[in-house]
Amino acid sequence: MASTGMRVGSGATDAPVGYAENNFLNHTKGFASWIWTLDHKRIGVMYMWSIILFFFAGGLFATMLRTELWTPKDDIVGPDLYNQLFTYHGAVMVFLVILPGIPAALANFVLPIMLGAKDVAFPKLNLASYWLFVVGALLALSSLVQGGLDTGWTFYTPYSTSTNTAVVPVVTAAFILGFANIFTGLNFIVTIHKLRPPGMGWFNMPLFLWGIYATGIIQVLATPVLGITLLLLIIERVFHVGIFDPALGGDPVLFQHFFWFYSHPAVYIMILPAMAVISEMVPTFSRKPIFGYRFIAYSSIAIALFGFLVWGHHMFVAGQSALMNMIMSALTYSVSIPSAVKVFNWLATMWKGSIQYRTPMIWVLGFIWIFAIGGLTGLFLGSLGTDVHLHETYFVVAHFHYTMMGSTFLAFFGGVFYWWPKMFGRMYDEKWGTIGALIVNIGFNATFIPQFIMGSHGSPRRYAHYLPEYQPFHQASTVGTYIMLVGFIICGWVLISSLYRGRKAPANPWGASTLEWQCTSPPPYNNFDEPPIVPEDEPYHYDHLEWDPELGGYIDKRREGSPAPGAAVEAAH
């Protein structure tokens, strides 16, 4: 155990019990100690900051798009640049923000700690994943100076094989990012299988791990198909082999099949971890055991498996046979069942709970509202008749923003606020954190509800110009974007300022019962100075946790005599 010099507790400082002065953040120092680190916590933190950075880049593109759409004519950019902007907005947000988002950043940090383990199963692979991510991201962004990209993030053939823009660098980048994703998923699956502590069966695991496990299955099984698809696209563009080129006997629709065979499961790579985060926060802030643990666990697996069977619903108007369309439509409906099971269980968990409106819980409530809208509008699109009308309209844009951005990214931010005290050992300003979360939620709905309406009126997506009749909707949407921007700036400021001015965090500020709250905040290098108490049941019981106003956190009554983690270590010194 590398606990030499570990000094914990309130002794000479103002730190609460459970705060660790010596922790993974300052265990070793220097730039090299970060870029070569094998510590899952540091890799998670590096991932998190990178993702937030790319989120602001993608958000900048989005803000420019929405500003351009203020009037029906050209405002700040012309149509060609507009096409590139929505391509980069989509590609950056999908490949650099939402896909890695929760697994690579948050799960990397908490997953091994939740298992009471010292690290993920393959720490080197984990670091390789991060650096592949960086290389892929830089390669993708380098295309900006190689002529840009205007295919949309879906790279549909035959346009992507004929356009003069920089398709190959971006597609190569996406290929590399796929490896980063696979490594993360593979690592988590093995870690969950092999590094669970004695006494923690599958059904004693936190639900977060079930969600991440299901995500890992998709990452491992779907991403290689994207890999081969992108590889074929590169080969097609460079060597003109004719796989996707109809002039040479190829089939451009095959590209769509391949693409969505990955990319539909990929939306579950996005949403399953979000649901996993929510499943942690709902019982914690409702102070009640989760309702229907096994249903939530199984529904994650069900979503992962069903997710592979519905890709054709992206192609209802792409010349699929009527039979195929009907099968895909029916299967699409069936995916909504496990999703609805989760929403029902979260609501039932909150029912008669004593809900605490801490900042993370505001994100949770926003998530449930937004995900319900996103999920239900998905049924409109899964239905054959309405999809023909709504296809390629703003309705689709609004729908997938409700699920991908509104649900996944808000859950990511909620998770960041939830685990922030654990990561950095600082409490942020609750009042401004709450205000920021509320403003983001208001801005989000203001942005995308008008898009549902104008989409149902037939306004097509992906055009820089539009008919004047849609202007009020576009303007409402643009105003919403700026509200959201303000909200995110407040949230960012709340988090950053907490690092300098926030009060030091106790081990368990929220009274959560999963293992990561038993180690100090921030965790020591080896995660636990003393072995955690592994629950014999599902982890969402709160009777042993008691609020200590002096500490500003919760105390574990099972450790009477050693009131919080770290105390024993201090005594030993």
Add this chain to the structure above:
Amino acid sequence: MSLMHGEHAHGSGHDHEHGHEHGHGHSPYLEHHFETLGQQFESDKLGMWLFLATEILLFGGLFCAYSVYRGNHPEIFVYAHQYLNKMWGGINTVVLLLSSFTIAWSVRATQLGQRSLQIGLLVITLLCAFGFLGIKYVEYSEKWKHGLLPGKHYQPHVGSHGEEHAAGAEAGADHAAAATSAGGEHTAAATTDAAAADSTLSVTAGDHHASTDPAIADSAASAVAAVPAADPNDPLAIDPSKIAPAAAPPAGLAREVRQHEGEHGVMMEEPKNVQTFFAVYFVMTGLHGVHVVAGIIAIFVILIYSMRGLYKPEWFTPVDMVALYWHIVDLIWIFLFPLLYLIH
């Protein structure tokens, strides 16, 4: 394979009791975040199997593309596969199977501490891998020489070695037909040229039901005779004087051709979009070849470490992992060979 893995459970530091003896940081092989060597080994193995699953799915996309194109255009595959050399493909299959055997044995030798045997087996595996690539090089260069390439690069022509092809007369006839249509817009050209050509060929591009004199199959020369009718203005047309008559096929092959005609009542004419087959062929075998190269590098690395004596009966994970990887490379070829070379 399964036998070898069964052996692991008994043979090595795999069991938990065993792990306890060496565990708790005493074994130099134990990484800090594992409790026992057994746990570490099982984790490595599960990780490797998951990686192999991604490999299956990576190739799965290609097998899927293969199925789609073959399902939609069986005539392309039946026609074009004759240009693949079954003998070389078969030899390569044997070579890879042998290498799979030697690397599996090498894992067993590592478990038993037979270091020189293990090293020798790895060397044989490496030689087989290089042999595979060498044969692949011969096959590729043959395709290259005859313009049997994917997509827009497909410009088939008979070289002076029409007899090289195992399909003999059948292939010779096809070469001739293909030669008339050499050039970018070969399908249109084929129709025109064929009309001008010996009427016994009655080539109608894209229509594989066109009636044909079966005698053609027996006489490559008559097929070649069609060539002089090629459009003299076509710059890519082959100078007939440079084309040697294709050799008469071995009797067995000729019979095979006739049987084929008997079944389907069709003669092998060049269908449209033959380049699709070569796209599938080159992409699939090319990606497989890249995996062979990766395998060679991996085997080379473990060979070096084996010579330095790194692997012991209680810890030999890298040897086992590389062997698993090599088996999947072998396995994929086992599917590629019949699907590409042995079509009816």
